[in-house]
Amino acid sequence: MSDEGGKPAGPILDELGVTLDLDDDDRVVEVLVLAKTVAMGDGTVGLVVADSGIDWIAQRGLIAAAQEILAADPPLLRGGED
Numbered sequence: 001m002s003d004e005g006g007k008p009a010g011p012i013l014d015e016l017g018v019t020l021d022l023d024d025d026d027r028v029v030e031v032l033v034l035a036k037t038v039a040m041g042d043g044t045v046g047l048v049v050a051d052s053g054i055d056w057i058a059q060r061g062l063i064a065a066a067q068e069i070l071a072a073d074p075p076l077l078r079g080g081e082d
Helices: 009-015 056-071
Strands: 032-038 045-051
Touching: 009 032, 032 056
Parallel strands: none
Antiparallel strands: 032 045
16 A cells, blocks of 8 residues: 555565565465665665554564564574475
């Protein structure tokens, strides 16, 4: 979803080569996108957060789950499958 004045995330993610490892019967039901930005004029770095309309509790849950997955050694994929 795009906020008023925002840009759709799909084309930006596609351009960056972002894909999801989904099975045929998987359906994405919540999304949280974190994007590092760099202002082309002065090089200022920023962070943009967008979501699919989820509340802050779900946002924090997705972030916590992602931290656990990335902190595992080796990183976990798809709930523990490598």
